[in-house]
Amino acid sequence: MLEGWICGSWDWYRDPSGPVEVAELRSLLQLCQRLVLVPGDDKVVWGLESSGVFSVRSLRSHLVKNSYSQPEYVFDWNNLIPKKVGFVAWRAVLGRLPTFDALAKRNIPVRSTLCPICGEAEETVEHVFVSCGMAQTMWTLVAQWCKMPDPSSDLVIPQVNASCKPEKGMVFESVDHAYDFYCEYAKKAGFCVRKGGSYMNEGLLKSKYFTCSKEGHKPANSYDSMAEKGHNHEMVHANDMHFVRSNRKLTHVQQDIIYEMSTLNLGPVKAFNIYEDKYDAEMVAQRISGKKNCCDGYSFEYTVNTNGELDRLFWADNISKKNYLAFGDIISFDATFKTNLFRYNMVFVQFTAIYNHCRNVIVGVALLLSESIWLLKVFLDSFGIAPKVVVTDQDPAIKQAISLALPNSRHRLCMWHIMKKLADKNVL
Structure with a gap:
């Protein structure tokens, strides 16, 4: 071809004319100079394979390698369906x-x-x-x-502050910040969080799923995901949120306390008991205070000493008050339950009445560090009506307290305690 052009022996239908055609012809000649002619028949060779044979795999690899766009959705084929x-x-x-x-x-x-x-x-x-x-x-x-429950019915919508709800378009500094935000939202809403799958592209994280622990394992088929904002299960009560798995974490203060106990050669069981003694009274007070705020007619009173320790606690619910109005003419004030005296140094006290079938019914409960007139005053303030008869054990302090707090009530001694003491003293 080159020799034919140089010698001018080509049989042109029309000679190249104009600068554009001459430039194209020169470019063609330069390409032809790279060709190496060998004897034999011409054949087609696929350049993407070393063998020269076409394959779909090599073409697909070439397209994926040189493609700058990723598909928005990859279809997940299921071999179990036709x-x-x-x-x-x-x-x-x-x-x-x-x-x-x-x-x-x-x-x-x-x-x-x-x-x-x-x-x-x-x-x-x-x-x-x-x-x-x-x-x-x-x-x-x-x-x-298929006996599948309707996921759109009876969905529970968490009622939390709008500033705590995850919304589309939110921007976070990192994935950990986004996870902490969603955990805080879940804690206020009443469910547990689980980390889902993620999508990586060229070493970069493109998407990450944070879901409810009861969401399942296919976000596309879920009605319990972050996008739906609805849950088809009961929410965990706020007082029980510390039991869920995502909240089972120790704060830095708690870790420091446990570390200090370990330096004193205290084992995990003793450390837990000491930690429980330090915080369980506060937990009880918070739980019962929550019931007082949400339950009508719930009475709850407590006091702490100068060291900030719980020393007196009394509570009675609405059912106890109804039983007292019906059967509260005679009540028994028993302060002999001292099974936790060694650990907490407190006495368990219960106010008991008798209903129509001669069975006991509790109308009030208390924990006392020491017997005092405070309990009887709180009892009278909670129920509003003093009992006609109060039956107790023989105790000078109780007798004096009843005469001061319940002056219109008759005080009688319990026959069971009298007979028990007589037997112990070998009088009978």
Whole structure:
């Protein structure tokens, strides 16, 4: 070819004319100079394979390597369903089904783009499979046939402050900050958090899922995810949130206390007992105070000493008050329960009445560091009516307290205690 051009022996249909054609011809000649002619027949060689044979694998690798765009959605094929069902779902995801809306966009004449079944909206892929009333009825029947609960019914919507709710478009400094924010929202809402899957692209994290622990393992089929904001299970009460797995963490203060105990050669059991003694009274007070705020007619009173330790505690619920109004003419004031005296140095006290079937019914409960008139005054303030008769053990302090706090009530001694003391003293 080059020799023919140099010698001018080419049989041109028309000689190259103009600078553009001459430049193209020179570029062609430069390419032809790189060719190495060998004897034999010509053949096609695939340059992406060392063997020279075409393969789909090499073409796909070349396209993926030189492609700068990633697909928005990768279809997950399920081998357990028929192939034709998978192909229909695949075409539906890509929007390739011949719906009236798709045909009209391709300039194919259609009589109308409205759905021929309901006639209320355009026939799109989303309408055919989801929005149409016939489709919703079909999915409901399929769910009933498969005995699947309706995920859209009785969803629990967490009632928390708007500033704590996750919203679309929020920006966080890191994934850990986003996780901490969602954990704080879950703690106030009443559910446990679990870290889900993630998507990486070229070594960069593109997406990360934080879900409810009862969400399941397929976010696409979940009604308990962050996007839905609804839960199909009961929420955990605020007083019990420290028991869920995501909140089972020790604060720095608690860790320092445990570390200090370990330096004193205290084992984990003793350290836990000391820690429990230090904080369990506060936990009881907070729990009962919460019941007083949410339950009508709930009475709760307590006091602490100069060291900040609990020394007196009394509570009575609405049912106890109803029982007292019906059967509170005679009550028993028993302060002999001292099983926790060694550990807490407190006495368990209960106010007991007798109802129509000669059975005991508790109308009030207390914990006392020492017997005092405070308990009887709180009891009278809570119920508003003093009992006619108070039965107690023989104790000078109790006798004096009853005469001061309940002057209109008669004080009598319990026959069971009298007989027990006589037996102990070998009088009988």
